[in-house]
Amino acid sequence: MGGVEPAAPSGDRVIVVVAFDQVQLLDVSGPLEVFTTANRYGARYDVRVISPTGLDVLTSSGLRIGADTDLEQLPRHVNTLLVPGRSDWRQAIADDVLVSLVGGLAARALRVASVCAGAFVLAQTGVLDGRRATTHWELASQLAAAFPQVRVEPDPVFVRDGHIVTSAGVTAGIDLALALVEEDYGADLARETARQLVVFMARPGGQSQFSIRMTPQPPQHRLVRRAMDEITADPSLPHGIGALTARLGISTRHLARLFRQEIGMTPGQYADAVRVEAAQTLLSSGLASVEEVAQQAGFGSSETMRRVFQQALGLSPTVYRARFRTTTAPAPAPVALSLPSSC
Known part of the structure; x- marks a missing residue:
């Protein structure tokens, strides 16, 4: 299609969240709440949800969520790509349309992040090759076996390697999002966001997933x-x-x-x-x-x-x-x- 790409409002950071069938609901909703809540305290996030088909998706909990944008509506460059996961990661990486979408968006993003089993989708695109990464502790050995070129660290809450950040299971996506808010707008704004959500300020990435x-x-x-x-x-x-x-x-x-x-x-x-x-x-x-x-x-x-x-x-x-x-x-x-x- 022709035409001019819509741009984000001046100064806004475009966050693109990929949603797909059987995605873990909290992988999506947790970070979304962090970014949109941060906007109440002065952040400038333009959060977009996209799906491989452009249609609504059915999450793992049975709740349907809508995609509010498509590729034609995205600016050429996005600030952050966020890839959530699904428990059956094999089905996710077998979805060529999903993997192609994520790979293309990763090439356009200044920062790429995943929550839980979303790391498998990133690994399938090749963007994790030679990089350190983490996922839910229960899936870490599977990630290492399926993608031996990825340096899997099973313990941390999240791991940053260059512009790519991968996080552990479900609620770790909230920690990850708060850390990104702090990186973008400082500790005070991130702390206000955490207080509003009644959660702890982002756990340091190296913190263990276990007690x-x-x-x-x-x-x-x-x-x-x-x-x-x-x-x-x-x-x-x-x-x-x-x-x-x-x-x-x-x-x-x-x-x-x-x-x-x-x-x-x-x-x-x-x-x-x-x-x-x-x-x-x-x-x-x-x-x-x-x-x-x-x-x-x-x-x-x-x-x-x-x-x-x-x-x-x-x-x-x-x-x-x-x-x-x-x-x-x-x-x-x-x-x-x-x-x-x-x-």
Whole structure:
């Protein structure tokens, strides 16, 4: 068709969300709510939903959503392409029309993002070749097997490699969208958006999809279970390997070997992970100073806690508290230390 392409209003950032049959509803609606809510606080997002056929699509939950634009209505360049996923990713990547649409849009986008199994569609187009990427932890091993040229990281909430960002399952799309809002308009606007949606400010991308207390493979050995129970019961107590082995009546070498075999980390690494979780909850509550949090969580000093936080999250406890204080009574924040791959 001829004619002039419609342009976005001056200053607006065009966000194109691809919808298709059996797409996960929250993969679409979660980021959409973030971007449109951000507009209430000064953002300038022009959010468009497009489908391969140009028609409405039936989501995985049975709810029908409409496509409000088509290729002819898009400007030549878009700011962000967002690709959600569906649980049966094989059906998605077998849809040549869908893959062609995504591949063409990816070439026009300044930034490309996926939620959950949307990473499979991006991988099918080839845009993830040689790049780091993530998806829902349960699908990570399948992504790695189906696309060996993609460097899959199963643990993080989201992974950025250049202009491409891939995120974990369902609600991680909200974290991803908030991170994009912060990138575009700053932390204050993103924080206001998060407060309005009654969610935590975007979790750092490197944060684990898992809680340290919910390891995907529970330990079988009773001594490992006992040591883990002691650490999680009160992380402020001395939990060095010497103290643990004295209480358990075994050698340090034996306990270290059992921990590595059972959960893939040392007792010290596990204790640090538990302490990070405890500190996250305390920092989010805002009821204690950073030094008090360090003592209560078992770090001993704020400097030690800062060092561990920096290594685990890439940000300091003070910055973490500023980012996550979005409600007066926040729920416990998820763990921020990566666990070994289990997919």
